[in-house]
Amino acid sequence: MSEDGSRVQVALRCRPRSSDEKLANDESVVAVDDNNQVVISSESDEKTFTFDHSYGPAASQAQLFTELAQPIVDKALQGFNGTIFAYGQTGSGKTYTMMGEDDVQGLIPLTVSDLFAKIKAATSAETKFLVAVSYLEIYNEVVKDLLNPSNKQLKIREHPDIGIYVEGLAELVVKDETGVKQILGQGNRVRRVAETNMNARSSRSHTCFTIRIEQKTKTAEKETVLRAKLNLVDLAGSERPDKSGADGQLLKEGAAINKSLSALGNVINALSKSPSGHVPYRNSKLTRLLQESLGGNSLTVMIATVAPTAGNFSESVSTLQFADRAKDVTNVARRNEDVTESIIRQLRGEIHRLRSQLQSATAAAEGKENDEQLQAMEETIANLTRAKQQNWQEKERLSKLFYEERERNLRSEEAIKQSMATIAEEGQEILRSLAHLQQEKDELSGEYKRSKLAFANLKKSLQDDMKSYEEQLTKFNSGSGNVRQPELQAMYISICDRKKQLAQRRHEMLMSKKKMRANETALEQHHILAALSRRSSAAVASDNNKASVSSAQNQDEELLLELAEKRKALNAELEEDKKNLELRKSALGSGREYELELELIKANADKKGIQLEAAYLHKIHARAISSIRREFKQQQRSDQRHSLHMLREMCECFEDERRAMKSKHDEFAQCLTQAIVDIKTLTQENEKLRSQLRKATATGAN
Secondary structure, X not given: OOEEEEEOEEEEEEOOOOHHHHHOOOOEOEEEOOOOEEEEEOOOOEEEEEOOEEEOOOOOXXXXXXXXXXXXXXXXXXXXXXXXXXXXXXXXXXXXXXXXXXXXXXXXXXXXXXXXXXXXXXXXXXXXXXXEEEEEEEEOOEEEEOOOOOOOOEEEEEEOOOEEEEEOOOOEEEOOHHHHHHHHHHHHHOOOEEOOOOOOOEEOOEEEEEEEEEEEEEOOOOEEEEEEEEEEEEOOOEOOHHHHOOOOHHHHHHHHHHHHHHHHHHHHHHHHHOOOOOOOHHHOHHHHHOOOOOOOOOEEEEEEEEOOEHHHHHHHHHHHHHHHHHOOOEEEEEOOEOHHHHHHHHHHHHHHHHHHHHHOHHHOOOHHHHHHHHHHHHHHHHXXXXXXXXXXXXXXXXXXXXHHHHHHHHHHHHHHHHHHHHHHHHHHHHHHHHHHHHHHHHHHHHHHHHHHXXXXXXXXXXXXXXXXXXXXXXXXXXXXXXXXXXXXXXXXHHHHHHHHHHHHHHHHHHHHHHHHHHHHHHHHHHHHHHHHHHHHHHHHHHHHHHHHHHHHHHHHHHHHHXXXXXXXXXXXXXXXXXXXXXXXXXXXXXHHHHHHHHHHHHHHHHHHHHHHHHHHHHHHHHHHHHHHHHHHHHHHHHHHHHHHHHHHHHHHHHHHHHHHHHHHHHHHHHHHHHHHHHHHHHHHHHHHHHHHHHHHHHHHHO
């Protein structure tokens, strides 16, 4: 196992000015020369930095790939781990560098293409490759699987042999670059992005696309397995809320991003000052994930991206200082040769030595002992080889299971999304109808008020005309006025017309009131429909939970299948051990030794079977507890939402009833007031008519 001690390679990339920066006349303050020096200057300050590679605005993606990523790919095919990650403020070009844009490929797609081209050229009858990929994001300090989207929060673990890994992360075996790019595109579609003042598609999470490569070379003398892991990391950008304009959820996301990047800076500082001292990897999910890439078993390239303009001077200086510290971080990259293969080669070397001794006369006396050692070593080689083959096959089997689970999750999510979209459309239609009915209610209310005002004015005018008519009639009867009978008749006809108009207005008011009542009934019905729509959404969410339960059942079935396969393998191993024992039966001597050896083999097989059963029961038990806890929390949240929903509906109903009762109360009060006024008016008119009648009677008597 060879080692390659090397420090982290640091590259600087300065993007071109954007169209907005050109319109704002924001001048460039970053200069990159051919000696990998970067000069950043302001009116009062100038700083110079030197990096392993420096790229100005004219640098192409192909140039960066050739100088930075291609050597990492070559080393990966030799069994060395590699990491490439981009660091910088938001909007400085990290995602463009790693992923690309439109027809311009980034480092990740270019790396995939180059890797599979070299694998195709190196594949032969003796050399085989197995490539598996995974894709995750760290969003608000929660690790999520982008290739098998679900609500599961994944945990980062550490194993003494395989190092840092993410428990439960889907690893999909891929055959060509087309499959990888398709998977990569699917993962990018569910990655968290949002629009801010500084970036139209600002990454709200850190992502890590991992490619695992196993290379098996088999010759007549030996079989070698090399393993390598490529981590291609696109970090979310640091941001200042006053410049990005983030608030609410975006502000919370930005705080989580800045916190994890600050933890990354602390790790870089600790490694650059004292690599043997304490390094705070566990302070963040990001630094924990990058533990092997910074100070560990990896060849690492960091690409620092900066914006060129004066408006980003302080952020660019901070990025350059961070990159300058990262140059002092040293890794120890090891060639990852399969430990099992090393043991096998050592045992075969020992077998060759012992056989050489057997051929010599000096080793004749201990030939029996050496022959037993040879058999034991050959048996160990067979077991290790079988375990190694099972490991390769196990990866392909698990990948197939992940593919199936991923397809089920995607189909389930697609069905739920379609149901949610249908319900959302219906809900939007109901809301539009509610808005239309509310507008109609406002119009009817206004129309009713106008009719009522016109009715009141017409009534007052009629009362004035009647009063004037009575006065003129009194004068005419007394002979004291100069009003003629035709004029009185015209006034009487006008009063009759006014009465007809008043009756018409009263009819219009009654019709408006009926329309208002019909409108209120329709509003109540649509409020009920809106409540039903909300409950339908809750039902779909419940179906989603049921789908999760179904997924858990499928996982239990998969565990059963896995247990059955392991039992089968255990039985095959037992039969193989029995055959080997039969071959050594003559060497054991007495039949008692043979029986004891056979009993020992059976006991070991029974022990392994019990351990398998215990591990299976432990997994089932842990999953059941997790499911119960999840269901309890979901039920608790559902009950809370239901209670709040009922309380909100009760408040809305109470408010509607209150408004309706107030409206009716105001209407009755107004009618009562008007009735009192009418009674007073009619009483006065009655008194006047009685007085006129008395006068007319007295005049007739005279």
